[in-house]
Amino acid sequence: MIRRIGRNATAAVFCLVWIFPVYWMVLTAFKPAGRILQPTPEFLPVDVTLGNFAGALAKPGFVQDLLNSVVVVVAVVVLSIVVAFLAATALTRFRFFGRRGFLIGVLVLQMVPVPALVIPLFLSLKSAHLLDTLFGLVLTYVALVLPFTIWTLRGFLHGIPVELEEAAMVDGATRGRVMRSVLLPLVLPGLIATSVFAFITAWNDFLFAYVIMKDSSGYTLPVWLVSFSTSTGTDYGGLIAASTLFALPVVVFFALVQRHLVEGMTAGAVKG
Structure with missing residues (x-):
């Protein structure tokens, strides 16, 4: 007791x-x-x-930056989940040359400090003419979250018996049908867990959004928050109110998926 x-x-x-x-x-x-x-x-x-909230919402650029953040986050979550699911399926269900080296590369990428990637990603986007575009920003975030999402989903897929897929294929299901009807429902907790990571990464990032986007019309909400600090001082009331509003979508998203998130992180930690 x-x-x-x-x-x-x-x-x-x-x-x-x-x-x-x-x-x-x-x-x-x-x-x-x-x-x-x-x-x-x-x-x-x-x-x-409520004056601080009114002042924050009246700040120039809020609506445009909010829209940019929503577009970027949705695109990053969808793309990262789709690519990671397909990659994790290939790594766990197929044997091919370079598979082990690819897995080692995924682990190494997770150990690289994010600020060290700013210049290489900037030069890559510049050579591809994707600087100052939301598409370039989306690709950057997808590249940042893919190592974690692939490795996590690989753990979930390792815990799914291959016999389930073989039974479905004996009944006439194609490989694509097996992935949609067998693997996808079983790996759903892992998809939700990794989607939370992708959501938070894309929603909270300031560094890449500020470096890649030169036109203020392409800024996201983290960059908008910096506008409360100017050479004449800092509007602390507006900044704190804006930070509270900025945190609300993450809290709401987490509240909606928290049960699946706990299941997903627990299962991913012990499988594979």
Whole structure:
């Protein structure tokens, strides 16, 4: 009993430490501008205002950057999941020359620091005339998330018995029908888990969106957040309110798929 109480108390402390920054961000977003930087902290709401949110939504470029972010995120999630599923299926169900080397390459790519890829990707997109295009930005994010998604889905597919596919093919199903009707439903938790990773990567990235997109009409929301800091100062109220709005889609998406995400990450960690 005492040990269980101790574990629960420790877990509660960790949860409080984790959630406090989020609580402080939301609380600050509702504070009047004059109370945000006061020396005495206020841990409970005193004066509540929606002025910070109104100012953030009225900031130039919000609608366009939101649309750009949505287009990029949807394209990245769909493309990365489709390509990763096909690649993982080939790696687990077929034997071909270079298969082991490809797997080692996937692991090596996951260890490369992301900032080290900025210049090579910039030069590659420039030579392909894809700089300052949303398509080029989508390809960049897909390249960043594919190593993780391929490796994760490979673990799920390793846990699916080959006999299920063989039985379906004996009944007359083609390879494509087997992938759609047998493999795809069984690997769905893994697809959801990897889609969350792709979503967060594309939604939160600032570095590549700022480097690749030169025209402000192609910026995404992370770049829009920087516009609250200018040479004359920082609009902290608007910045915190905008950050709260920026975090909402991730929270909503995670809430919708969190049950499948837990199942997917657990299964992927023990299979393959």
